[in-house]
Amino acid sequence: MKHSYWRLFAVLPYAAALASNILIPPVIEIDELPFRGLLAALTAYFGTRGLLALRGGPYAEALDRGARFYGAVGVVFMVWDVLSSKTGVLPLPFFPGPAQIMEVMFRERSAHAVNCLYSLRLFAAGFAAGSLFGSVSGILIGWSDRWHYWLFPIMKVVGVIPAIALVPLVLIVMPDTFSTAVALVAISAWFPVAFTTARGIRSIDRTYFEAARILGASDFYMLRKIAIPGAVPAIFTGISTATGIAFSTLVVSEMIGARGGLGYYINLAMGWMNYASVYAAIVIMAILFISVLTAINGIKNRLLAWQKGLIK
Amino acid sequence: MIDYDETKTDLPVGAFPAVALPVVVEVKNVTREFRDDRGNGIVALDNVSLSVRQGEFVSLIGPSGCGKTSLLRLIAGLDEPQSGEILADGEPVTGTSHERGYVFQQANLFPWKTVEENVAFGLKARGVYAQRRSDVAEYLEMAGLKGFERAYPHQISGGMAQRAALVRSLINRPKALLLDEPMGALDSFTRMDLQEKLLELWQSFGTTMILVTHDIDEAVYLSDRVVIMTPRPGRISEIIDIASPFPRNRSSAIFVELRNRVLEKFHLAGAEPPVEYII
Structure with a gap:
């Protein structure tokens, strides 16, 4: 039971940060309620988890494992808050405090929501197109020697070019800025998916194909039932890599002439020297990105249930 | 439905008048050469001829590199000879066929399919699943895999996986089943268990078996x-008839004598030199 003190450490810094925020007056004009709301919510959250952990078991172990990190984040909140809004040690406007960021997030929540949706729409369209096109071309290159001969060298050369370098070309080809951004995101997602898929199919054990053929499978049946399911782990490795690359392409392409989205919002806020908004957008971006990754992981775990417990 | 012949099981299969039955697999003067990394030719099979009759159980035995697996792959249609001919049911072998099932050394079940889906694979691939759907459960039961239908291959033991691989081939009702050291990777108890299962399936189906x-x-x-x-x-240096009725007793005098005869021929055949090539 020696770890149970760490449970206190998970909750106490948030309570202390809340107390210091209420007790110390700010040196700038600021609405601190959203930040206090966040700290109160986190205090309540970790307090509840601590109470639930009193019953012991794996739930308590999970909390004990994470407690030091959770608590450290609370300490950072408190110190950061004191150094910025409370004392002005960190120079403004470049380094706003957590309370200012929360203030912006709360005040401009509808603008953020709209820009999030813009980014998500662009991501969904570009990423879906890129990974679909990537897995199809990867399957063709991995499956057929002829496709491999002609396309693999091209893919290797085109794939290493950062999508952003293609902006001038894509701008000429595409009719408007949205489709330009979609194309850029799609291109950046395409390469990692296509490459790992092709490699995945090529590395499937030859005897699976031999066994399938002897059992009476046609070439097309083997493609559908052996090559593609066998390549799914590789496809998802590619998709995970592609998510990060596509996301950074997304933000950059939104900065060059889009009319909405988190990248656009950051550019706009920077123009107004509104750094609190910039940081707010970055925080939202991180949350958005983590959610997308979690969703993709969920799909992957469902599709790869056959691998569970398999040590390769 | 399984073609189960009641009268067959009671008879010692080895005592069948094999001569009267048609030849299922015929290997005629087959030569197969491979090239190693340095481009040197290795003769895996040199002018090999062999006839296997319907319902026969034939074992190919020899040290590593004697070409026994190469021969099996040629019969399966997974490979082509440089010269000579292989006939299955009197027709030249030009590729694989579900009439000639193959069981690999590693069970080779598709890891992304459940045991049941693996066994049903041949039926689905050939488009006869709709008519023979009920066979899957029957074959799974024969292999002693009832209750493991939904398991993935990595969740079952090596012996179970090989039994699944056996019925996955047999569900296609092949004329011949080619077995490439299917028991090589198993411990001795599991191996004996699988040998019994193999005999049982052979006697109930009457499938021609060629075992490496x-x-x-x-x-x-x-x-x-x-x-x-x-x-x-x-x-091929020697072909020995094992004219002993089934079921055989591993410790009986006649078994030991037969075994010693094979062992003696094996040594006479000069199976001593160290292994340099594994084909």
Whole structure:
């Protein structure tokens, strides 16, 4: 039971940060309620988890494992808050405090929501197109020697070019800025998916194909039932890599002439020297990105249930 | 439905008048050469001829590199000879066929399919699943895999996986089943268990069996005939009839004598030199 003190450490810094925020007056004009709301919510959250952990078991172990990190984040909140809004040690406007960021997030929540949706729409369209096109071309290159001969060298050369370098070309080809951004995101997602898929199919054990053929499978049946399911782990490795690359392409392409989205919002806020908004957008971006990754992981775990417990 | 012949099981299969039955697999003067990394030719099979009759259980035995697996792959249609001919049911072999099932050394079940889906694979691939759907459960039960239908291959033991691989081939009702050291990777208890299962399935289906093995006991225990092969170049040196009725007793005097005879021929065949090539 020696770890149970760490449970206190998970909750106490948030309570202390809340107390210091209420007790110390700010040196700038600021609405601190959203930040206090966040700290109160986190205090309540970790307090509840601590109470639930009193019953012991794996739930308590999970909390004990994470407690030091959770608590450290609370300490950072408190110190950061004191150094910025409370004392002005960190120079403004470049380094706003957590309370200012929360203030912006709360005040401009509808603008953020709209820009999030813009980014998500662009991501969904570009990423879906890129990974679909990537897995199809990867399957063709991995499956057929002829496709491999002609396309693999091209893919290797085109794939290493950062999508952003293609902006001038894509701008000429595409009719408007949205489709330009979609194309850029799609291109950046395409390469990692296509490459790992092709490699995945090529590395499937030859005897699976031999066994399938002897059992009476046609070439097309083997493609559908052996090559593609066998390549799914590789496809998802590619998709995970592609998510990060596509996301950074997304933000950059939104900065060059889009009319909405988190990248656009950051550019706009920077123009107004509104750094609190910039940081707010970055925080939202991180949350958005983590959610997308979690969703993709969920799909992957469902599709790869056959691998569970398999040590390769 | 399984073609189960009541009268067959009571008869000692080895005592069948094999001569009267048609030849299912015929290997005629087959030569197969491979090239190693340095481009040197290795003769895996040199002018090999062999006939296997319907319902026969034939074992190919020999040291590594004697070409026994190469021969099996040629019969399966997974490979082509440089010269000579292989006939299955009188027709030249030009590729694989579900009429000639193949069981690999590693069970080779598709890891992304459940045991049940693996067994049903041949039926689905050939488009006969709709008519024969109920067979899947029957074959799974024969393999002692009831209750493991939904398991993935990595969740079952090696012996279970091989039994699943056996019925996955047998569900296609092949004329011949080619077995490439299917018991090589198993521990001795599991191996004996699988040998019994194999005999049981052979006697109930009457499928022609060609088994590649390096285990003399296994060959003598299971086969009507044992084909002894020698390496470099791969040749058949001797074919021994095992005229002993089933079920065989591994410790009986006649079994021990037969085993010793095979062992003696094996040594006479000069199966001593160290292994340099594994084909």
